[in-house]
Amino acid sequence: MRDMTVGFATGTDTQEEVRTAEKTDLDQPWVVVVWNDPVNLMSYVSFVFQTYFGYSEAKARTLMLEVHEQGRSAVVSGSREKVEQDTVALHSYGLWATFEKAGSE
Template sequence: MMKQCGSDFLIKAVQDFESSSDHQSETDVITQTKTQVKQPKLYAVIMHNDNYTTMDFVVYVLVEIFEHNIDKAYQLMMQIHESGQAVVALLPYDLAEMKVDEVTALAEQESYPLLTTIEPA
């Protein structure tokens, strides 16, 4: 009878061990979750042509504020001049708004009426 009592204890101990949360058997399934970061919605920053802002100033703004290289800045400036406007950047709203504010402040400082707007892309 003692043996049976001891084996019952052993069986119970094994069952408890196997059901404990700290133990993983070979048949346990491990679940991994991938987190996907949702990309922010992009907005078009549009620069508009006017009859007063110099082409050199527009190129300067495109290089300094929007970080275009000189060739791309010149190409965009010509598109603005010939078409009346051009998309100069696609950015999340907060960043687009910050860039527009920078352009506006710099243009006002130089007494240019350069207009830059934001639209959903």
């Protein structure tokens, strides 16, 4: 949703503009969370991060280790539509992934 400008008249008939900065869920940053699972090898998870997201080997390994050691990792952020697509793509690779609002961990 865009910022909206609303005009109204006061008792002295002057116009004041009020800018609202309402943000919908679509405007909020979202993240894709990859969860640790007992099925996929760590090398495979790293491979998926490199292949799908184009991450360097070092970044992919760092994220994979976070998934392995902490049980989850926020691997990418973006609009809700983008992270939904990324989540579905990761499912097609066999990874356990969800998406959530950024900072809701």
